[in-house]
Amino acid sequence: MNKxxxxxxxxxxxxxxxxxxxxxxxxxxxxxxxxxxxxxxLLEVATWWIKTHQLDHFEKAVKIRNMVRDEL
Known part of the structure; x- marks a missing residue:
């Protein structure tokens, strides 16, 4: 995903x-x-969420924030 x-x-x-x-x-x-x-x-983010990280439809915002921060 882009910056x-x-x-x-x-x-x-x-x-x-x-x-x-x-x-x-x-x-x-x-x-x-x-x-x-x-x-x-939308497809890029969905791919990151579903395919790359195999996350559930709803996830804790803290978890997502930390995952994205770690990838910056």
Whole structure:
């Protein structure tokens, strides 16, 4: 995944954690608008989430934030 989407993922995770606490979960759809305006990027993130890391549909935001940070 490119650096821009990685930063957005970290930002969204931190925002969710701040608002709802460290146990909040999210799916990879949380990083996109409710419209499919960038299908290539959506597929790239979905591939990272589902195929590369074999994550469940919903995962803890803390876990995702840390995984993405470690890959920066």
């Amino acid at each position: 821009t989407i990685r930063k957005k993922i970290i930002s969204v995770c931190e925002e969710k954690i701040e608002k709802k606490g460290e146990k909040v979960g999210l799916s990879f759809y949380a990083f996109f608008a409710n419209k499919n305006d960038n299908p290539e990027l």
